[in-house]
Amino acid sequence: MNQEEKKARILKVSILRFDPHDPDDFPHMETFEVEEADGMTLYIVLNEIREHHDNSLKFDFVCRAGICGSCSMLVNGRPTLACRTLTSKLDENITLAPLPLFELIGDLSIYTGKWMRYLNDHIETWIHDKETELNVDKLEERMEPELADEIYELDRCVECGCCVAGCGTIQMRPSFIGAVGLNKVARYHLDPRDKRSDEDYYEIVGDEDGVFGCMTLLGCEDVCPKDLPLQSKIAYLRRMMLKTAK
Amino acid sequence: MKVIYTDVLIIGGGLAGLRVATGVKERGHDAIVLTLVPPKRSHSAAAQGGMQASLANSKMGEGDNEDVHFSDTIKGSDWGADQMVARMFTHCAPKAIRELAHWGVPWSRVKKGDRTAIINAKKVTITEKEEAHGLITARDFGGTKKWRTCYTSDGTGHSMLYAMDNKAHEDKVEIHERLEAIALIHENSRCYGAIARNLMTGELVAYVSKATTIATGGYGRIYSVSTNAIICQGIGQAIALETGIATLGNMEAIQFHPTAIVPVGILTTEGCRGDGGVLRDVDGYRFMPDYEPEKKELASRDVVSRRMTEHMRKGKGVKSRYGDHLWLDITILGREHIEKNLREVKEICENFLGIDPAEKWIPVRPTQHYSMGGIRTKYTGESQTMRGLFSCGEAACWDLHGFNRLGGNSVSETVVSGMLVAEYISDFIDSNESDIGIHSTKIEYFLQREQDKIDALLAKENGEDAYEIRRAMEKIMMDKVGIFRNGKDLQQAVDELEVLYKRSKNIEVFRSKSRAANPALVNAYRTQKMVKIALCVAYGALLRTESRGAHSREDFPKRDDAHWLKRTITSWPDEEQTLPTVSYEEIDVNTMEMPPGFRGYGKDLTKHNPRTQQAQEKVDRIKEQLEKEGKDRFEIQDALMPFRDKLPKKYQGRNERLGENI
Numbered sequence: 001m002n003q004e005e006k007k008a009r010i011l012k013v014s015i016l017r018f019d020p021h022d023p024d025d026f027p028h029m030e031t032f033e034v035e036e037a038d039g040m041t042l043y044i045v046l047n048e049i050r051e052h053h054d055n056s057l058k059f060d061f062v063c064r065a066g067i068c069g070s071c072s073m074l075v076n077g078r079p080t081l082a083c084r085t086l087t088s089k090l091d092e093n094i095t096l097a098p099l100p101l102f103e104l105i106g107d108l109s110i111y112t113g114k115w116m117r118y119l120n121d122h123i124e125t126w127i128h129d130k131e132t133e134l135n136v137d138k139l140e141e142r143m144e145p146e147l148a149d150e151i152y153e154l155d156r157c158v159e160c161g162c163c164v165a166g167c168g169t170i171q172m173r174p175s176f177i178g179a180v181g182l183n184k185v186a187r188y189h190l191d192p193r194d195k196r197s198d199e200d201y202y203e204i205v206g207d208e209d210g211v212f213g214c215m216t217l218l219g220c221e222d223v224c225p226k227d228l229p230l231q232s233k234i235a236y237l238r239r240m241m242l243k244t245a246k
Numbered sequence: 247m248k249v250i251y252t253d254v255l256i257i258g259g260g261l262a263g264l265r266v267a268t269g270v271k272e273r274g275h276d277a278i279v280l281t282l283v284p285p286k287r288s289h290s291a292a293a294q295g296g297m298q299a300s301l302a303n304s305k306m307g308e309g310d311n312e313d314v315h316f317s318d319t320i321k322g323s324d325w326g327a328d329q330m331v332a333r334m335f336t337h338c339a340p341k342a343i344r345e346l347a348h349w350g351v352p353w354s355r356v357k358k359g360d361r362t363a364i365i366n367a368k369k370v371t372i373t374e375k376e377e378a379h380g381l382i383t384a385r386d387f388g389g390t391k392k393w394r395t396c397y398t399s400d401g402t403g404h405s406m407l408y409a410m411d412n413k414a415h416e417d418k419v420e421i422h423e424r425l426e427a428i429a430l431i432h433e434n435s436r437c438y439g440a441i442a443r444n445l446m447t448g449e450l451v452a453y454v455s456k457a458t459t460i461a462t463g464g465y466g467r468i469y470s471v472s473t474n475a476i477i478c479q480g481i482g483q484a485i486a487l488e489t490g491i492a493t494l495g496n497m498e499a500i501q502f503h504p505t506a507i508v509p510v511g512i513l514t515t516e517g518c519r520g521d522g523g524v525l526r527d528v529d530g531y532r533f534m535p536d537y538e539p540e541k542k543e544l545a546s547r548d549v550v551s552r553r554m555t556e557h558m559r560k561g562k563g564v565k566s567r568y569g570d571h572l573w574l575d576i577t578i579l580g581r582e583h584i585e586k587n588l589r590e591v592k593e594i595c596e597n598f599l600g601i602d603p604a605e606k607w608i609p610v611r612p613t614q615h616y617s618m619g620g621i622r623t624k625y626t627g628e629s630q631t632m633r634g635l636f637s638c639g640e641a642a643c644w645d646l647h648g649f650n651r652l653g654g655n656s657v658s659e660t661v662v663s664g665m666l667v668a669e670y671i672s673d674f675i676d677s678n679e680s681d682i683g684i685h686s687t688k689i690e691y692f693l694q695r696e697q698d699k700i701d702a703l704l705a706k707e708n709g710e711d712a713y714e715i716r717r718a719m720e721k722i723m724m725d726k727v728g729i730f731r732n733g734k735d736l737q738q739a740v741d742e743l744e745v746l747y748k749r750s751k752n753i754e755v756f757r758s759k760s761r762a763a764n765p766a767l768v769n770a771y772r773t774q775k776m777v778k779i780a781l782c783v784a785y786g787a788l789l790r791t792e793s794r795g796a797h798s799r800e801d802f803p804k805r806d807d808a809h810w811l812k813r814t815i816t817s818w819p820d821e822e823q824t825l826p827t828v829s830y831e832e833i834d835v836n837t838m839e840m841p842p843g844f845r846g847y848g849k850d851l852t853k854h855n856p857r858t859q860q861a862q863e864k865v866d867r868i869k870e871q872l873e874k875e876g877k878d879r880f881e882i883q884d885a886l887m888p889f890r891d892k893l894p895k896k897y898q899g900r901n902e903r904l905g906e907n908i
Contacts, residue, residue: 019760019762019763021447021448021760021762021763022760038567039509039510039598039599041510041598050765051713054757054758055713055755055756055757055758055765055766055769056757056758056760056764056765056766057765058763058765060283061476062283062287062288062289062475062476062477063287063289063291063292063475063476064475064476064510064512065292065512065513065594065598066593066594066597066598067291067292067404067590068283068286068287068288068289068291068292068475069286069287070283070287084597084598086597086598086600088600105424105446105763106762106763109763111424111446112284113283113284113287113423113424114423116284116286117284117415117421117423120411120412120415121415124415124416125412125415126349126350126412126413126415126416127348127349127350127412129348132348134344134345134348136340136341136342136344136345136897136899137341137899137900137901137902137907138344138902139344139381139902139903139904140301140343140344140347140348140353140381140382141347141348142355142379142380142381143352143353143355143380144355144380145354145355145356145357145379145380145383148352148353148354148355148398149352149354149399149586151352152352152354152398152399152401152405155352155398155401155404155405155408156401156404158286158291158404159284159286191350191352193348193350194350
């Protein structure tokens, strides 16, 4: 390896900036130069910019380990978790923008929580069971080990919003619940502890805002950071709902 | 002036806070949860490996019960824990996990028949019982006699938090997101809520409540490298401390987790070693059996972290540009196991290290992980010195963990303490004592005081850079208040932090002057609070001239029960003082069900308390007598240290297990 190749790259990071609380501000791109380091992620890049270039830069990180789903943004136009994006996998010109469709707090910071809270309320993402009285002293209800694993598989969603940003349908129909919502319905439908009937689920997702709205573009599956089986679950729900509708 | 009234104000939307919220709701009280981030993004989600509860379903958990869990917890704490609290906790952990199963957590289950596992680097076959099929299974963790850690793959905290937040949705708990409590409202040693700042608009709001609960997690971010989420900055402890009345307990008790990846400090779960992974040095040599022949990689966390550090000091670490590290080898577990039970670890390795852990070893080293210390409370979760102020979870020191927490006991503690504290709070609210007796002018005073502080930060000129102070603080904590500590470094740390504290009063928010969402302003006021917390940790560590659990003094290597069987209590009564006030709370060996003994690691260096022997003899005598009379384990336990009457009635019942109480 010669000297030239060893030299660290200078990353040119262009960020879409806007402070909605500042009446004089308007959306604009701003570019910062950051020297690349070994193992550098966008989490490190953005914190360096905030600490050394512009301390007003707004973004959201919490776990910085790809677990909590806070830091989704558009990296070179593609929705993803910034914290686990290594700069070594990107070109030296990097463009960052806030995830679209969610309320903007400022710069790269968005209010995904509000949207997800509404979604969870709307599809009632909790176990519905009026029959079983829990006695905490008694042995737990049994569950087949394979079924528990299958439910966990769908339970892994981190509500990051990437699938929403990657969804073609939702661009035209903002009330569409997105892959995140459909996956949750599939998760509870699979769970025998939830006593809702197919008809109950039909009430929630048996329309164009639900499973019949999906145009099967499947951007969601492409961008899901947790590799959830969104395509097959949406297809499954659709079959089930068609059966129920009859 | 914007004022919001509620019965119970809960600061923090992680597992502990949400469990308090649903608990008080069930008792018919209103609750508002203030949270920096959407609850599902709380640091609870990062708990990977599991939750300890003595269900005894799996083959390797056979014979487990509350007594074994209790004994492991007390040994793990190096006899620093409150044994009454540990009893209450181990009794309620099975109830908490069954409750969570009912609310939707897809706990991994026992599958009947043979399965292969790796124990001590060898393949073994474990045969699970037919009658246990479909019940909640468990894996091995450090410092435990039985396999007791229940899990959902290695995303346990995530599944628990999602189930808990969904339950809060169902119960219509009011959640106020992106609101940060920056001061407590109090008068005459009674807490009446908090002043909170809206992180999106900058608006200050007074939340006035009958009871206030701090469940904001730990303070790991006072160190430059920590496994903690970046919001774990100790602000909850700081606002309690700033009342001048509420106290903090054992702040110097800081846990370092053996296996965080290098350099970024992201955790790889103890489940890696619990499932059979081993630690290797620069030569690829498995060194832990040389140091701890019995427990090896599964010694308690404090022990493994020290042994790793010792080994690296002998020159056996792997050199890297980020300093020395060791290897965690899980390749021996096989791809199938990793992709099913350690998938978060796999994702982390792929995304942050660019390696496949089924093929390559993981670079790891001990890293700040957990805060055993916190807001000092009674077993009810209420502050010892301020009425109406409660705390639970990692934020609190009630004190379950003493000087070292067992892996798997933290998420377990969040939900158990949450369900118990919710009942004690509800009892408090049902009593006359909970009346809100504070005048509105006093509320206004607190609101104005906080507004003035923010105005001053924004108006300041030629002041200090908050980032500079914060980075200096983080470095001092890393270099001088770490795994091994000594008097000289600790004295320097305290002196330097005291200078930083004085400088922090002069912080200026450069350039970024917005009153609304403004990360620079947030960093400014949080840094001021964090330096105070760092001082509590460093000063407590300097004064404690012994080694106990995770607090390891090179100049005082012995655990000294004769002088130090006590909790460190820290307060900040006068705003002008530049060091915290430290006092101590005696721990009486005569009240213990399990008097101090040897933990079983290395050589026994303990300087025993003169009364320990007598206390042990008394315990032995009672046990022997009752066993002779044919009493069962519950009756014997009750004779040694009755605790059941302290519990809320609904949680007093005995736990059913296969072969017990059926």
